Amino acid sequence: xxxxLVFLGRLADLAGASELDVxxxxxxxxxxxxxxxxxxxxxxxxxxxxxxxxxxxERALVLGDGDELAFxxxxxxx
Amino acid sequence: MAADVRxxxxxxxxxxxxxxxxxxxxxxxxxxxxxxxxxQDGEVQALELQHYAPLTLPGMQALGDATLARxxxxxLLILHRSGVMVPGDPIVLVAAAARHRRDAFAAADYAMDHxxxxxxxxxxxxxxxxxxxxxxxxxxxxxxxxxxx
Numbered sequence: 001x002x003x004x005l006v007f008l009g010r011l012a013d014l015a016g017a018s019e020l021d022v023x024x025x026x027x028x029x030x031x032x033x034x035x036x037x038x039x040x041x042x043x044x045x046x047x048x049x050x051x052x053x054x055x056x057x058e059r060a061l062v063l064g065d066g067d068e069l070a071f072x073x074x075x076x077x078x
Numbered sequence: 079m080a081a082d083v084r085x086x087x088x089x090x091x092x093x094x095x096x097x098x099x100x101x102x103x104x105x106x107x108x109x110x111x112x113x114x115x116x117x118q119d120g121e122v123q124a125l126e127l128q129h130y131a132p133l134t135l136p137g138m139q140a141l142g143d144a145t146l147a148r149x150x151x152x153x154l155l156i157l158h159r160s161g162v163m164v165p166g167d168p169i170v171l172v173a174a175a176a177r178h179r180r181d182a183f184a185a186a187d188y189a190m191d192h193x194x195x196x197x198x199x200x201x202x203x204x205x206x207x208x209x210x211x212x213x214x215x216x217x218x219x220x221x222x223x224x225x226x227x
Contacts, residue, residue, distance in 0.1 A: 010211040050133055075214060
């Protein structure tokens with residue numbers, strides 16, 4: 001069972017990749033397996049989450065097989 | 079009428095797009111367009127915009143719908159690049175066609191303010207060979223705050 005984390009903007013630099021396959025499970029358990037600076041950056045209150053292409057406010061997520069969770073830092077576009 | 083909203087992964091020709099848009103809306107008395115391009119300031123070698131496919135284009139389409147709902151327009155065009163660009167390259171083109179010019183000016187202004195502050199793009203610049211992410215600008219949020227929503 002695996003899920004995918006997607007890192008946008010500077011979070012991809014911090015993660016060293018734009019995507020990471022992880023075993024499914026509770027997000028807090030998944031984040032505990034990541035390097036601490038990355039996990040802290042992902043939990044910054046300005047970072048929004050999108051689960052399978054939909055913005056979600058809930059942070060206590062459980063990721064199942066095939067789920068894609070994107071971490072969206074503040075936008076700076078246009 | 080739906081807005082013509084496109085996320086462009088390769089360069090677009092703003093003059094051609096603007097001309098086609100104006101021709102497509104002969105009933106409009108006014109066509110206002112805004113072109114944003116990569117600034118040439120001597121130091122920036124390249125600009126990269128990154129997007130997230132599941133959100134970026136749907137968000138731009140929602141902005142197009144909101145703009146159309148707010149002003150009586152004959153047409154609305156929103157083009158935005160993603161990828162690596164060099165100084166002088168077009169980044170964004172917004173054009174609004176309306177019976178009267180004030181609606182066209184206001185709609186293009188509204189769409190640009192919301193594109194800058196809300197659309198799902200992340201930007202970095204290359205200077206001296208080094209890439210650096212650009213943080214959000216407070217001015218962009220202040221610009222958006224000029225509108226009630």
